[in-house]
Amino acid sequence: MDNEQLQQLVEEVSKHYFHKPFLHRAFFNPRLRTTGGRYLLQTGNIEINKKYFDVFGKKELINIIKHELCHYHLHQEKKGYRHRDRDFKILAKTVGAPRYCPPLPNETQTIYRYQCTKCHRLYERKRKVNISKYVCGKCGGKLEGIDVISM
Secondary structure, three states: HHHHHHHHHHHHHHHHHOOOOOOOOOOOOOOOOOOEEEOOOOOOOOOEHHHHHHHHOOHHHHHHHHHHHHHHHHHHOOOOOOOOHHHHHHHHHHHHHOOOOOOOOOOEEEEEEEEOOOOOOEEEEEEEEEEOOOEEOOOOOOEEEEEEOOO
16 A cells, blocks of 8 residues: 555545545555654644555454544544543544554563662663663662663
8 A cells, every 4th residue: 555545545434424524645654663643733744664565454444544534533633532531532433543562572571670879779771771860769779780681
C-alpha cells in the first residue's frame, strides 16, 4: 500500500463511519515507532505507522484510521478531541475505534538494573541512569550498574 491508496482508504473510512469528508492529507510516516498513528493539530493531517499494516494487515489499519479520525473530526468541530475528553470517548465507542493499538511483536525492551552499594536496594529503569550524577533515593549511597536485560 502506498500513500495514495492510504489517502483513498482514509476518505472511505471517514465517509462510511463518520458520514463526513476527510479534507486533509493522510500518509505513512516511517519515523513513527511506538504509535500506530497520529493526528497533527497544526495541519489537520494524519500520519500512519506502516509497520502496523505490514504486521497486522488492513483490519488493524482501519482501526488506527478510525481512532485518528475521531481526533480529526472532533478537533475540526471544536469539541473535546483528547483521549480523556467525554466527546472523544463517546465517538470512539460509537464508531468502534480502539483506545490503543496492539504492541508490535519483536519489539525488544531493555531494562537497566542498578544497585546501591550501601543499602543494596535494586533499581530497574527503562532508561540509562548517569550513576555519577544520581544516588540511592533511600540512603543516598552510590549506585552501580549490575546488568542489562533485553526482553
